[in-house]
Amino acid sequence: MTVNYLAVLVAAVASWIMGFAWNGVVGKQWMGALGWTEADRPKSVPVGPLTTTFIAELVMAVLVAGLIGHFGQVGVRNGIIIGASCWLAFVVPPTVVNYAFQKRPVKLTIIDSGHWLAVLLVQGTVIGLFG
Numbered sequence: 323m324t325v326n327y328l329a330v331l332v333a334a335v336a337s338w339i340m341g342f343a344w345n346g347v348v349g350k351q352w353m354g355a356l357g358w359t360e361a362d363r364p365k366s367v368p369v370g371p372l373t374t375t376f377i378a379e380l381v382m383a384v385l386v387a388g389l390i391g392h393f394g395q396v397g398v399r400n401g402i403i404i405g406a407s408c409w410l411a412f413v414v415p416p417t418v419v420n421y422a423f424q425k426r427p428v429k430l431t432i433i434d435s436g437h438w439l440a441v442l443l444v445q446g447t448v449i450g451l452f453g
Contacts, residue, residue: 325387329452333383333445338376340444344437355430379441382408386445401450405442413438 345352353363389404390396414435421431 325384325391326449326452329449330380330383330387332452333386333448334376334380336448337379337383337441337444340440341375341379341437344440348433348436351429352433355427355433379445382442383445383449386442387449390446390449396450396453398447398450401446401448402443403446405444405446406439409435409439409442413442 353359356362386401386404386408389408390401393400393404417435417438418431421434
């Protein structure tokens with residue numbers, strides 16, 4: 323089994339860009355769930371968190387590519403199934419547990435978990451498209 327590293331890189335970039343779109347759609351609700359106002363919004367680009375996010379998404383894309391390849395048939399359908407399965411098994415449970423202990427609002431749990439579902443679906447789709 324070989325990993326297509328170009329597919330991994332494109333998947334990481336695509337999911338990172340998708341995060342900007344996600345924030346554009348649910349950013350105000352996310353801030354509200356945190357109890358933030360416009361005054362709490364960062365005044366400059368948060369380079370550190372954005373870099374960390376990209377690195378995390380790159381690591382995730384490598385795993386998604388490896389799992390898709392391991393299961394044999396590289397394609398969009400399998401990419402989506404693997405992405406959704408990774409989300410359900412490895413993202414939702416720790417997010418729910420951590421947010422429950424932190425007494426975070428359910429709305430925040432849904433918004434943040436939804437973001438990671440979108441990330442993994444984008445990655446699975448992109449990697450699947452590369453074949």
